[in-house]
Amino acid sequence: MADYLLEMRGITKEFNGVKAIDGIDLVVRPGECVGLCGENGAGKSTLMKVLSAVYPPGSWSGTILWEGKELHARNIRDTEEAGIVIIHQELMMVPHLSVAENIFLGSEPTTRAGFVDYDAMNARASELMKQLKMPDINVALPVMAYSGGKQQLIEIAKALNKNAKLLILDEPTSALTAAETETLLTLVKEFKARGMACVYISHKLDEVAAIADTVTVIRDGTHVATRPMAELDTNEIITMMVGREMKNLFPREAHEIGEVIFAAKNVTVWDTTNTERKLVDDVSFELRRGEILGVAGLVGAGRTELASHLFGCWKGRHQGAILLDGEEVRVHAPRDAVRQGISMVPEDRKRHGIVPLMGVGHNITMSVLKRFTRRGLIDAEDEMAAIQGEIRRMRIKTAQPLLPIASLSGGNQQKAVVAKMLMPNPRVLILDEPTRGVDVGAKYEIYKLIFELAKQGVAVLMISSELPEVLGISDRVLVMGEGRLRGDFPNTGLSQEKILAAALGKQDQVAA
């Protein structure tokens, strides 16, 4: 019996002559949890795609030993058969199929006549749900009836059902609430105790610290270090990830806060499918020139829905006044908002932020393209000069200004989306989870930019689920819970506990 369950040695993968990863080692012992850390674009996903044979053997070099023997996997099916199961950042569920059907997708039990054996399938699925401490899930209901967090756990049930020996979790908690994250971490620990190994990929280093036995850090496609977690703390991991000391995570800068320029009055937003349900319930607030207003709350608190109303893009029923300089403005569509000087950087970058087939540059100029026209035609040179200016200013790393944006790393895509929404020179900037899925370096740059904008007098509304970020950036913090405004605190002496308590509606106990 070999020492290692999985042994990846000297893995190198090139794309068009550029080395995405270069000689990376990753080893996992049976029953061990390895935290894999690295900035976006460091090569984590590439490494996992090599392991799961998304990139077939021959397209990369190096060796992979699985239980001491060379792994010959030609596709994901082969790796899953061997016992390696990957749970991706984006959920891979078929929304209209039932929970059980999703769990058994591709391996449906059949009766002797060749029909799907639903009884066996549902029974086994229910049993798995009990193992995952979710006994109240009805496995016959369509998966879309459950929240993103529950779906993530169902995804894990799917992996368990495949008898995984090695579970790879790629940013599993990016859409989970704190409670759901807790459940997930507990489960992973239980699996570990049962001898299942796992590779845990996450930007949330606290989670890594909580469950990993060993941490492997990679940077710019190369292996930096593999050390026991016991010898490390999160700051050291960050230092290794970025290759420099991160002294100040939040580059706070003094900025002047002026008069009220923006206000929302009695905003109520109803669900699109369940039209009686209020997602935002009578929320009002004011925003001042140069002020950074953080909006905290648990997932599902109605923050994104509030932002959608303010930006004119909520598809269901909604009401509430939007005031600029004390005057009510009509915002029926995003273009009205942009025209009035309100910009929004949406939460879901892939679906709502980028136009994937177009170049980085053309993404950036999208909302102000008319500015570069002369007699109705785009002056390509004028536009290109502006694009290059933005790419430099935002430090977007791209080989060419017109490279398709989809080929950039998440952090650089996000910077381009922010650049796009800053082009119209907004007075009010709404940022919905601006640093989700963004690496530490890009995060820092986005924070700096926020302060820069505040200095220039832009009012910033920042929705964020990362409490340290909310506390590190905001001048004032709004807390939402179940659609209602549950707190409005100046950011002095504010703690994560106080925000959480407010979000959960337990403000009184804290105040007392």
Next chain:
Amino acid sequence: MTFSSKDLRTFLSTYKIVALLLIIAVIWTFFGVLTYDADLGGSQFLTARNFSNLLRQMAITGMLASAMVFVIVAGEIDLSVGSLLGLLGGIAAVLDVLYHWPLAGTIAVVILLGITVGTFVGWLTAYQGIPSFIVTLGGMLVFRGAVLGLTGGITVAPASEELKYIGQGYLPGFMGNGLAVALFLLLAVLAFRTRAGREKHGLPVSSIPMEIARLVAIGGVILGFVLTLNSYQGVPVPVLILLVILGVFTVIGDKTVFGRRIYAVGSNLEATRLSGVDVNLVKMMVFAMMGLMCALAGLTTTARLAAGTPSAGSGGELDAIASCFIGGTSMRGGIGTVIGALVGALIMASLDNGMSMLGVETFWQQIVKGVILVLAVWMDIVSSGNTR
């Protein structure tokens, strides 16, 4: 070996148009050899006369394909264009033959109607949210029904001489030459203005000899094109119209805000909306353009046949859609060019023309065209490395 094939693949996916021109070269060589006849002194396919015919044959499909490419790029489809062509051509015939309207009046009314109908179809799709597949499938039946009712199911003939000129006329040789010179000068001026602009902003420019070599090559192609056509009867009017459309639509696609937005809408509708773009208006305008092209194609069809027939344009939508796909337009939207679609139409027309010349039976022609369509898209997928 693998290295060179990879290089070739990148080259072909970057310069898709080169791959398409290679296909045309292969098809033409093939028919050129097969139609070689020593008694008549050469290949019957590769003559100025046949070249002229070929271009006239592709003109109508080409007009539809030029706008269809934008419809598909925007992520929609239009199945009604063949029928709408028939209806508008029928109206043109009725106005011309039965009411003896002046040509300008007929053209104005038909174009206006085309844009109106296109806009309405676009409004139903963009603002009312009915999938374009459904709206235009309905439209296909409605328009065909309307043209049957309008003509009473019989041919409306004969068209006036003026109208016939649109479909059957040729430009006199000197005008063809004049236009060629003007076009070349325009391209040369544009090339040097672009250059000056790039230098002003400190952007990289190609060397002067390269620029000149490029212009000489373009000049050669234009010259060869016009001289060949002039050695028969001159540039056919429908071909001239198609070339103007190609120029205007390419500029719209590459150089205007509207054009850029069509591609953005097709690539990611929601992200485009959230950038402050009126995506519904963009979609509606794309269908309006499609309507305009149906009007031009309808007029040309009636003029070419010198009559309005109830079945004019039948199946035209499929030819136009096939041309777009052969020309590298992506089914999923966001990718496609007008020139690509026109080369696609030229490939289809070459197959039609060559096979008819060889006396291949109609059923075989259909089978071959169908196979070529699937093959072309397959090659496109393989060359761009998008296989699963």
